[in-house]
Amino acid sequence: MLSIKNLTVNINEKVILNGINLEVNAGEIHAIMGPNGSGKSTLSHVLSGKPGYQITGGTIQYKGKNLVDMAPEIRAREGVFLAFQYPVEIPGVSNVYLLKAALNAVRKHQGLDEVDAMDFLSLVKAKIKTLDMDEKFLYRAVNEGFSGGEKKRNEILQMAILEPALCILDETDSGLDIDALKVVAEGINALRSSERAFIMVTHYQRLLDYIKPDYVHVLAHGQIVKSGGADLALALEKEGYGWLEQGQVSA
Amino acid sequence: MSDSTQEINQIINQEYKQGFVTVLETDTFAPGLNEAVIHQLSAIKNEPDFMLAYRLHAFRHWQTLTPPTWAQVTIDAIDYQAISYYSAPKRKEDGPKSLADIDPEVLAAYKKLGIPLDEQERLAGIAIDAVFDSVSVATTFKGKLKEVGVIFCPISEALRDYPELIKTYLGSVVPHTDNFFAALNAAVFTDGSFVYIPKGVRCPMELSTYFRINAANTGQFERTLIIADEGSHVSYLEGCTAPMRDENQLHAAVVELIALRDATIKYSTVQNWYPGDKQGKGGIYNFVTKRAECRGDNSKVSWTQVETGSAITWKYPSCVLLGNNSVGEFYSVAVTNNYQQADTGTKMIHIGKNTRSTIVSKGISAGHAQNTYRGLVKVLKSAENARNYTQCDSLLVGDQCGAHTFPYLEVKQPSAQIEHEATTAKIGEEQLFFCQQRGLSAEDAVSMIVNGFCKEVFKELPMEFAVEAQALLGLSLEGSVG
Numbered sequence: 001m002l003s004i005k006n007l008t009v010n011i012n013e014k015v016i017l018n019g020i021n022l023e024v025n026a027g028e029i030h031a032i033m034g035p036n037g038s039g040k041s042t043l044s045h046v047l048s049g050k051p052g053y054q055i056t057g058g059t060i061q062y063k064g065k066n067l068v069d070m071a072p073e074i075r076a077r078e079g080v081f082l083a084f085q086y087p088v089e090i091p092g093v094s095n096v097y098l099l100k101a102a103l104n105a106v107r108k109h110q111g112l113d114e115v116d117a118m119d120f121l122s123l124v125k126a127k128i129k130t131l132d133m134d135e136k137f138l139y140r141a142v143n144e145g146f147s148g149g150e151k152k153r154n155e156i157l158q159m160a161i162l163e164p165a166l167c168i169l170d171e172t173d174s175g176l177d178i179d180a181l182k183v184v185a186e187g188i189n190a191l192r193s194s195e196r197a198f199i200m201v202t203h204y205q206r207l208l209d210y211i212k213p214d215y216v217h218v219l220a221h222g223q224i225v226k227s228g229g230a231d232l233a234l235a236l237e238k239e240g241y242g243w244l245e246q247g248q249v250s251a
Numbered sequence: 252m253s254d255s256t257q258e259i260n261q262i263i264n265q266e267y268k269q270g271f272v273t274v275l276e277t278d279t280f281a282p283g284l285n286e287a288v289i290h291q292l293s294a295i296k297n298e299p300d301f302m303l304a305y306r307l308h309a310f311r312h313w314q315t316l317t318p319p320t321w322a323q324v325t326i327d328a329i330d331y332q333a334i335s336y337y338s339a340p341k342r343k344e345d346g347p348k349s350l351a352d353i354d355p356e357v358l359a360a361y362k363k364l365g366i367p368l369d370e371q372e373r374l375a376g377i378a379i380d381a382v383f384d385s386v387s388v389a390t391t392f393k394g395k396l397k398e399v400g401v402i403f404c405p406i407s408e409a410l411r412d413y414p415e416l417i418k419t420y421l422g423s424v425v426p427h428t429d430n431f432f433a434a435l436n437a438a439v440f441t442d443g444s445f446v447y448i449p450k451g452v453r454c455p456m457e458l459s460t461y462f463r464i465n466a467a468n469t470g471q472f473e474r475t476l477i478i479a480d481e482g483s484h485v486s487y488l489e490g491c492t493a494p495m496r497d498e499n500q501l502h503a504a505v506v507e508l509i510a511l512r513d514a515t516i517k518y519s520t521v522q523n524w525y526p527g528d529k530q531g532k533g534g535i536y537n538f539v540t541k542r543a544e545c546r547g548d549n550s551k552v553s554w555t556q557v558e559t560g561s562a563i564t565w566k567y568p569s570c571v572l573l574g575n576n577s578v579g580e581f582y583s584v585a586v587t588n589n590y591q592q593a594d595t596g597t598k599m600i601h602i603g604k605n606t607r608s609t610i611v612s613k614g615i616s617a618g619h620a621q622n623t624y625r626g627l628v629k630v631l632k633s634a635e636n637a638r639n640y641t642q643c644d645s646l647l648v649g650d651q652c653g654a655h656t657f658p659y660l661e662v663k664q665p666s667a668q669i670e671h672e673a674t675t676a677k678i679g680e681e682q683l684f685f686c687q688q689r690g691l692s693a694e695d696a697v698s699m700i701v702n703g704f705c706k707e708v709f710k711e712l713p714m715e716f717a718v719e720a721q722a723l724l725g726l727s728l729e730g731s732v733g
Contacts, residue, residue: 050684076690088685091676092703098689101699105690141703158689 001026001197002047002067002166007058008222009039009046016042018222020058024166027194031208031233032201034219035241040201041085043219044170047199048082049075062166076102077109079165083155083172090142095154098142099124099161106162127160131187149180156187167191169200173207185210205237269523273360277384279338279469284331286310289438292337296407296441299414309427309437316431322594323623323655324563329536334501336439338384338469357383360463378403380444380460384469392456401454401485402447406474409445416447420478424507424544424571433540436505440474443504448483448514457713459488462502464524464535470501477507479514481547486517486713499527499562504539512547512574517555519712520568524560531590531619534562541568545577545603553580554597555711562591567625569598572606572634579608582708587620587652596626596657601634601667610641613705617648623655630667637664643673646704648697676704 002024009017017039024030034040046053047060049072060067067075090098104114115123128135131153143151152172159167169188173181188198188211200207208216208230216232217224220241226232278295280288289310293303318329340354360383378392380403396403402413410417427437444460464471479485502524510516518541527534537560543552554568564587570579581597599608608628616622622645630637645654656673678700686696702709 048688050688051680072684072687073690073692076688082688084685084688086681088679088681090682090686090700090703092706093699098686098699101691101695102689105692105695109690162689 001063002199003059003061005059005061007046007060008056009042010054010056011042011052015056016053016222017046020222020224022217022224024197024199026165026197028215029192029198029200029211029213031213031216032199032219033203033205033216033233033236036203038219039222040203040219041170044082044168044199044201047075047166047168048072048080073105074109076162076164077106081159081162081164081167083152083159083167083169085171085174087143087146087151087155089144089146091144093142094139095142096121096124096138099138099158102158103161124157124161128157130190131157131160132183133157148175149177149184152176152180152184153187156184160187160191163191163196165196167196167198169198169202171201171203173202173204181207182210205233208233269525273356277338277340280335282333282335284310284334284336284439288336292439292441295337296410298407298410301414301418302410305422305427306438309434310439312427313431313434313438316434318431322565323621323625323657324565324592324594326536326563329499329501331435335469336472337441340383378456378458380405380458382442382444382460382462382473384441384464384471396454396456399452399455400449401452402445403458404445406443406445406476407441409476413445413447416478417445417476420507420509421474421476422507424509424542425505425540430540432503432538433505436472436474436503436540439470440472440505443473443475443506444477444487444489445475446477446485446487448479448485450480451482452480453483454485457486457488459490461490464500464502470503473502473504475504475506476509477516477518478509479511479516479550481511482513483511484515486519488519488521488713490521490523499534499536501536501538502561503536504541506539506541506568508541508543508552510543510545510547510550510552510577513549514547515551515553516543517553517713518543518568520554520556520558521712522556522558522560522564525562526560526591527562527589529589529618531562534591535560537561537564537566539566541566542571542598543569543579544571545574545579545606547577548574548603549576550574551578551580553578553582553711555582555708556584556595557708557712558583558585558593558595561593564591564593564595567596567598567627569600570608571600571602572608572637573602574606575603576605576607577603578606580711581608581610581612581626582711583612584615584705584708585613585622585624586615587617587622589618589620591618591620592623593621594623594625596624598627598629599639601628601630601637601639601664603633604635604637606634606637608637608639610639610643611707612641612643613708614643614645614654615648615701615704616645616652616654619651621653621655623657625657625659627659627661628669629660630662630664630669632663634664635666637667639667639669641669641671642707643671644704645673645675646701647675647677648701649678 004020004022007020032040100120133153213230216228218226289306340357380390425433427434448454508516524535524537545552552570558564572579579599585593585595587593612624614622614624624643628639643656683696
């Protein structure tokens with residue numbers, strides 16, 4: 001589904017990603033771990049098309065197409081979804097309005113009819129229950145006055161509605177208490193399918209207690225320095241990232 | 252400049268859709284202003300003598316005044332002798348009796364603007380007075396309104412047909428001595444709407460005036476007077492457009508509202524005068540004095556304005572809350588783009604006991620535009636338990652525009668409660684990217700974010716116009732992202 005080859009990325013002339021290689025197939029869950037400043041968030045931003053990054057080399061193929069050439073909204077419509085680390089507030093725009101506009105933008109792109117208000121409401125009400133969210137969230141302004149946990153749940157709700165093919169979760173566990181973390185993890189697990197892939201960017205191992213990854217990659221200095229199975233995350237949890245900094249890397 | 256800032260700038264920059272010129276035979280005065288011009292103006296409108304005297308009095312006062320300079324706007328001096336003070340489509344001897352007598356080009360112009368004047372296509376439930384340059388060309392549903400005693404006609408007609416109402420109320424809220432532009436307007440006003448709602452009548456339909464400037468080098472000096480007698484209720488809306496021209500044109504209007512005991516007036520404006528081009532050339536100078544007096548107890552006036560047009564907007568729709576328990580409201584969305592400038596806000600003068608006022612102002616600034624809120628809340632000693640709530644929010648789109656807020660407070664009554672809240676936000680690149688990441692185009696995203704920002708004001712507009720205002724806002728900001 002996703003094939004990243006030799007990707008190098010700069011921000012203002014400074015090298016952030018320095019030769020990333022990653023293959024992600026449908027049905028897989030990949031965890032990207034690494035210390036602060038290792039380029040984890042940059043990778044999720046570049047995949048989703050956030051402006052401000054210069055791609056200086058390498059390729060990103062998504063479902064056989066060149067992802068780099070697509071505008072962010074086209075990537076979204078093609079099924080690339082980013083769950084934000086810091087979801088933004090949009091005052092005066094209700095959650096339900098944004099959700100419906102987003103779903104219809106995606107459906108239109110896929111050549112499907114737009115959903116009408118009634119069908120949409122029954123769809124969204126079914127999804128919101130599974131995330132243990134109150135229906136009143138639908139009518140509140142997007143993320144305005146939401147707690148950290150509510151914002152993250154809202155991201156997962158959007159993901160559940162849009163049913164993307166490639167879900168990129170950027171530090172979704174940050175700022176969550178243990179109860180909220182469980183709910184969010186359940187929401188994500190409910191979306192696992194053989195047709196969908198996940199890339200989970202995280203600093204800590206604890207999210208992986210609830211969502212078991214197929215692969216774990218350790219990012220440092222803009223490169224994937226080690227890849228392995230779920231056990232790698234446990235080892236990192238025990239030893240920290242210090243050993244990476246000291247250059248004792250056996251990739 | 253980052254990609255998404257460029258994107259924001261593109262969305263703001265769109266074409267002005269009402270910028271066409273209608274080619275007509277007109278009666279137009281040569282440019283210039285002196286007492287002879289005022290005699291000529293009064294004569295061409297068949298005005299009673301008291302009006303001529305009123306105009307000359309105002310003109311002599313105006314000559315002693317100098318233009319005000321306190322607004323937060325940059326403007327070249329206006330040459331008042333270079334403006335023509337009267338222009339009207341040529342008409343038959345005694346004026347149009349029916350639509351058949353109106354120049355078809357004028358009718359076509361209104362049709363193009365989406366304001367059908369002919370019987371079959373009239374908007375249901377909305378009576379329209381259509382003012383074209385210096386004259387009212389048609390007023391719809393006049394007869395139907397007359398059945399319930401509502402007078403809705405061009406003010407030039409009211410001067411002749413209802414001289415007593417005019418003598419009592421004209422200039423009673425905004426006297427010609429009020430300010431430079433009010434004096435000029437009193438001297439040279441040409442047309443506008445007159446509304447009288449009799450005691451206890453709830454006006455059965457929305458009243459609306461559509462102002463169109465067409466002729467070049469003319470000023471439009473509109474005068475509107477609305478009187479809501481005891482216990483009556485009226486909702487009035489005005490819309491404005493003008494052709495695209497390289498010269499600046501002056502629109503100096505005076506609007507007076509009078510609400511007697513238990514009466515309610517709701518006055519909504521969707522102002523879309525030509526704003527000038529992307530380099531700031533041309534556009535309307537919209538210098539307007541609008542004021543309401545809540546004269547009776549329990550009366551209420553609500554101003555709602557959506558200001559998207561004009562090169563410079565300079566106006567403060569205000570409420571003088573004389574009656575006890577009277578209520579004044581001001582809901583405003585002002586959008587400035589490219590090189591537009593707006594200095595707008597309101598004045599709430601609390602005089603009666605238990606008077607209440609609410610101010611909600613939303614300023615949106617894009618391109619190189621400057622947007623200023625200026626508001627006065629004044630509570631006199633007599634206004635026991637007066638209350639005011641003010642909320643001023645500014646939204647910046649892009650990184651070259653400005654937003655300014657000047658709230659003035661004068662409180663002489665210790666029991667008064669005044670609240671003021673203000674925020675400034677920037678349409679963030681983060682917000683924009685978030686919406687795009689959910690599949691929305693940049694245009695749709697900006698439109699959604701801006702409409703969300705203006706929601707509290709749009710909900711105050713009559714239903715039919717709320718939709719129009721939202722669409723207009725989308726157009727005004729089109730091209731501001733990109």
